[in-house]
Amino acid sequence: MERVAVLTGGGDSSGINAVLRAAAVSADEAGWTLLGIKNGWRGLLDDDLSELTPKNTEDISHLSGTILGTSRTNPFKIEGGVAQIESNLKKNRISSLIAIGGDDTLGVAGRLAATGLPVVGIPQTIDNDIFGTDYCVGFDTAVNQCVHAIDAMVPSNNSHQKDMIVEIMGRDNGWITLSAALAVQADYVVIPERPLELDRLIASLRERKEEGRRACLVLVAEGIELPWHSRGEVVDAFGNKALEGVAHAMAAKVTDQTDWQFRVQILGFVQRGGRPTALEMKNSIEMGQYAIELLKAGELGYMVARREGRLARLALKDVSGKKCVVPDAAIAIAERYGCFGKR
Ligand code: F6P
Numbered sequence: 603m604e605r606v607a608v609l610t611g612g613g614d615s616s617g618i619n620a621v622l623r624a625a626a627v628s629a630d631e632a633g634w635t636l637l638g639i640k641n642g643w644r645g646l647l648d649d650d651l652s653e654l655t656p657k658n659t660e661d662i663s664h665l666s667g668t669i670l671g672t673s674r675t676n677p678f679k680i681e682g683g684v685a686q687i688e689s690n691l692k693k694n695r696i697s698s699l700i701a702i703g704g705d706d707t708l709g710v711a712g713r714l715a716a717t718g719l720p721v722v723g724i725p726q727t728i729d730n731d732i733f734g735t736d737y738c739v740g741f742d743t744a745v746n747q748c749v750h751a752i753d754a755m756v757p758s759n760n761s762h763q764k765d766m767i768v769e770i771m772g773r774d775n776g777w778i779t780l781s782a783a784l785a786v787q788a789d790y791v792v793i794p795e796r797p798l799e800l801d802r803l804i805a806s807l808r809e810r811k812e813e814g815r816r817a818c819l820v821l822v823a824e825g826i827e828l829p830w831h832s833r834g835e836v837v838d839a840f841g842n843k844a845l846e847g848v849a850h851a852m853a854a855k856v857t858d859q860t861d862w863q864f865r866v867q868i869l870g871f872v873q874r875g876g877r878p879t880a881l882e883m884k885n886s887i888e889m890g891q892y893a894i895e896l897l898k899a900g901e902l903g904y905m906v907a908r909r910e911g912r913l914a915r916l917a918l919k920d921v922s923g924k925k926c927v928v929p930d931a932a933i934a935i936a937e938r939y940g941c942f943g944k945r
Contacts, residue, residue, distance in 0.1 A: 611642030611707030615740020624890025712918035723905035733924035735907035748782035759817035769849035806943025
């Protein structure tokens, strides 16, 4: 009987538990044992794992977070980390490993695969920025969380005639921000893929106000670079900087130039929770199943990908180190519908 293990690393999202459930059901159907590793790569170093079965995963799919726990542990930054992983895999008679996570987690998976370890990856990050897949587990729910949160605030902004700048997660890209901006019909959106044109932003908001808009709504992605704003130097084990706070710098600058006062709302971790959307559930189940299908076929060293609607596989070595940013075509649509103001 094959013994397969699964871990979830990096930033969590909704949809992970549905992947775990699907993997547990598919593994069981194949007559395999599925072991859940606790707290990402940390649990593989600490030998912290327990079995996942169709029974004990019965009621988890709709829950956000990950029942396994997660961490941003990088085994390549720990002395003897990779040897420890190999030894624990051997000790537990684990024949293959499924790693669920974003570019950091999949980057580790790719490096381990290159050393000959039997690994398969599943792309999961609200940021939706994994190269080679059109979709990452967690993205749709994160966008919908933003939409619900913004919808809940707009009536108050309108009542009080207060403009608002909302800061949205996404690291170096604007996937969540742009998608949410289209959905809520923001007056202006600022994303890393498009340098900020401050004059255009101010002119656009001024025009909206003159048209009678009671409260303008601006969405900014946390990863935008503003020449007048510097971030702290603190990084995690993968070298990622903490990004939160750019919306305040943005608001201060616009206030400086106009005298307009802004409400600033950093949406934060609400984006990582919430019941998975129906689309999320479907994708998570399909990706979880597909990972087991790859293992059954002996296809190791691959990431599950969704391309043009279909599931596919892509070599992990071709994934890491590359980013998937918002394409010009998507920006052009948002432009046409007024998210970058008027020219
Ligand atoms: O990568 C997912 C993500 O939610 C980013 O959008 C955000 O910048 C980051 O994680 C926050 O990380 P942490 O959980 O370490 O604060």
